[in-house]
Amino acid sequence: MSQKLLEIKDLEIYFPENDFKALKSISFDINEGEILALVGESGSGKSLTAGAIIGLNPLNSVIQGQISYKGQELYPDYPEKLRGKHIAMIPQDTLSALNPVFRVGEQVYEALDIWRKDLSKEEKKAIVLKTFADVGIADPETCYQAYPHEISGGMRQRAMIAMAVINEPDIIIADEATTALDVTVQALILKLLKDLNKTILFITHDLGVVAEIADRVLVMRHGTILEEADVYSIFEKPEHDYTKELLASIPRI
Numbered sequence: 001m002s003q004k005l006l007e008i009k010d011l012e013i014y015f016p017e018n019d020f021k022a023l024k025s026i027s028f029d030i031n032e033g034e035i036l037a038l039v040g041e042s043g044s045g046k047s048l049t050a051g052a053i054i055g056l057n058p059l060n061s062v063i064q065g066q067i068s069y070k071g072q073e074l075y076p077d078y079p080e081k082l083r084g085k086h087i088a089m090i091p092q093d094t095l096s097a098l099n100p101v102f103r104v105g106e107q108v109y110e111a112l113d114i115w116r117k118d119l120s121k122e123e124k125k126a127i128v129l130k131t132f133a134d135v136g137i138a139d140p141e142t143c144y145q146a147y148p149h150e151i152s153g154g155m156r157q158r159a160m161i162a163m164a165v166i167n168e169p170d171i172i173i174a175d176e177a178t179t180a181l182d183v184t185v186q187a188l189i190l191k192l193l194k195d196l197n198k199t200i201l202f203i204t205h206d207l208g209v210v211a212e213i214a215d216r217v218l219v220m221r222h223g224t225i226l227e228e229a230d231v232y233s234i235f236e237k238p239e240h241d242y243t244k245e246l247l248a249s250i251p252r253i
């Protein structure tokens with residue numbers, strides 16, 4: 001039996017200023033070792049859901065409901081020490097996620113350094129270089145020394161994946177992490193994510209990518225979960241018309 005790592009129950013996010021409920025009482029679990037895809041059109045609430053799990057909610061929002069991680073309630077007082085260590089995030093926009101004035105390697109080093117004061121500088125740098133190699137960066141030392149703009153988008157995404165996995169988190173949240181990449185690079189990064197054998201919440205609006213990577217799928221629309229099924233069922237016998245429409249919109253090549 002697979003263990004539940006995260007349990008989300010009756011999660012609501014409300015914006016009082018415009019009296020708008022962006023998440024309307026959603027509930028789902030994330031099981032250990034699975035890649036769970038969250039799909040849905042723009043504005044359906046995918047990023048808000050991810051933000052709630054990682055404890056970064058818009059300041060103008062009111063959050064209600066329960067999120068528990070390994071049985072521990074995360075709200076109302078989100079334990080900051082989970083973020084980056086137990087729950088990590090791979091961003092979509094790597095150029096704005098990385099600081100342009102610091103070397104890529106130094107930024108990944110910093111992410112490790114926060115949690116590993118017990119290790120020497122040399123040991124930490126060696127871990128960064130090994131992690132770079134693990135995520136398919138061909139020349140780790142050159143990547144370490146480079147500034148973000150000096151490497152390709154695909155390499156930056158690999159570096160961000162290295163940053164996310166370096167503290168050996170239990171869960172990785174990837175919010176449109178491959179959307180900005182061209183299709184060939186995207187395919188390589190998807191394979192890399194799959195081969196990590198980690199628990200991943202994979203957010204995308206692209207059902208083609210879902211077919212590629214996910215074990216299970218949640219279809220979101222207007223702040224609710226419309227449909228929840230394993231990846232085969234979603235493609236073989238989608239229940240909702242909306243899911244059928246999404247499937248019909250996948251470009252065939």
Ligand SMILES: Nc1ncnc2c1ncn2[C@@H]1O[C@H](COP(=O)(O)OP(=O)(O)OP(=O)(O)O)[C@@H](O)[C@H]1O
Pocket residue numbers: 015022040041042043044045046047048049058059060205
């Ligand atoms: N800070 C905010 N203030 C007001 N409304 C917000 C705020 N953040 C998000 N929303 C609204 O909440 C809804 C869900 O937003 P969310 O960012 O989760 O969508 P999404 O599914 O991630 O979309 P996309 O695919 O475009 O990234 C949207 O209608 C959005 O306009």
Ligand SMILES: [Mg+2]
Pocket residue numbers: 046047048175
């Ligand atoms: Mg989003």
